[in-house]
Amino acid sequence: MISKESIENYFQSLQDEICNGLEKADGKGNFQEDLWKREAGGGGRTRIISNGDVIEKGGVNFSSVFGPCPDFLRKEAGLAENEEAEFHATGVSLVIHPVNPMIPIIHMNVRYLKAGNLEWFGGGIDLTPHYIFEEDATFFHNHLKSVCDTHNPAYYTEFKKWADDYFFIKHRNETRGIGGIFFDRLAAKDSISIEDRFNFVQTIGNSFLGAYLPLIEKNRNKTYTEANRQWQLLRRGRYVEFNLVYDRGTKFGLLTNGRTESILMSLPPTACWEYMNIPGKDSLEEKTLSLLRKGIDWAK
Template identity: 60%
Template sequence: MPGREEIHDWFISLQQSICDQLEKADGQGKFISDKWDRPGGGGGVSRIITNGAVIEKGGVNFSAVWGKAPEHTLKMLKLNETSADFFATGVSIVIHPHSPLVPIIHMNVRYFEMSTGQYWFGGGIDLTPHYVVEEDARYFHTQLKQACDLHHESYYADFKKWADDYFYIKHRQETRGVGGIFFDYLTEDEKFTKQDRFDFVKSVGTAFAPLYTYFMTKNKALPYGEKEKQWQYLRRGRYVEFNLVWDRGTKFGLETDGRTESILMSLPPQANWAYSHQPEPDSNEAKTLSLLKKGINWI
């Protein structure tokens, strides 16, 4: 059964592997490393890339933190204890490209355990195109389904729906992008061992770099103009809204005194908000909005 040390070490190796593959695909940008310590226990390494040939800003962050669990966490877990310790480790990634025709991507894989003996895995990967291209969405979801099917036939359908519900901007009534998969609280049960769950997380983690470098290579040279850049800034604004208003990981990091710079590295370098903006009818921008819906079967 994998323990916290094995899981911790694998996440460190995943961070390095992803950074190596992204640097190679970008061809210009290089990650800088920023090691940090958390006063309450633990720390991490933020790997940041800026002004690459394809990537404008991106982060591949590793963390392993521990300490006293926040009161709201104890309530969420319905624990009677007034005090308990937690340990959490994982890798979190967000990439913002220069081109509005290359999508934003996010991934997080994580492990959490309590001194009460409870533990679980969580994570997800989702794609946020500035312009939704149905061919690209199908490719993305097909690759995710293949990764899920290696472990259980129900995983893709269950976790795809979870992603549709999670990556949803309620106050805009639109999904953040074309979704992906999202899962949380995966622990051992009558069907799955802890090793089974960890193996699934490994498959999700290793799927990231091949998926995103595919889109980097495919879309980086597509032509665009100022109209597309302005739309990109508006869509980045939606990304900011979701991360600051709805994202549980952002809230957990800030509530547990995580490192602010690392938590907010997910935000783009530039975003715009226009009052009551409406795209022109039958435009590519209008088509994109029409496809930001829950429940679309992309495969």
């Protein structure tokens, strides 16, 4: 049995730690904080950074909402017809859109839900490079694998596949990026307690800066052309397509009257669409497209 407070405290301190780390790496931009309340119970702490040296736009959001269990959760929560029950959902969500096209977009989410008999953690970290550099992809996946391995040697493979399947833009037949790990509804099971799940999610959350800051440092001073920038804007267009057409968190938020400005912080500052853009033969862009598919074993 974990207290609501201990989970919220962890998520809030994670948000602090990540914002501090990103501000330090950026060197110029600062997070602006908005506190908001939800009428039916709870609220959040939205933090947005824009026009930094490294980060063009990003958000690192904490929220904790509670109240009467919403209808769509009642069945899964095993509630009887007129049984009253509370739900509690809390977590941290972040998306970073960098200035330099050679730095990848990153997304992380860690979350907890309790409703009736239901109690689980979910989350993941995934990377969306505008240009895929194999050594960066390998570094990122190796990092996630070593983090997962401290808990269970089967986790990385399982959660990596889950990310491949989830972050897929069906109408483009491409993955959103090079994936990462994704896991959902991790409840207590067999010898794994809910405390173990919480520990795992903390390990993932705490690994974020170690996954991303090296990729910032390695790529922040790379020069780029107008054509590289234009390609970045097209890739951001695909990011918008994924988030608005497929992403469950976004859909769920918008359809349940969540705080729109906090949910849509994931959208890029600028994005482009061009009819039938086809990269030149043997270009870096063509290579990137060829690597946007499921099942690539990046970890070495």
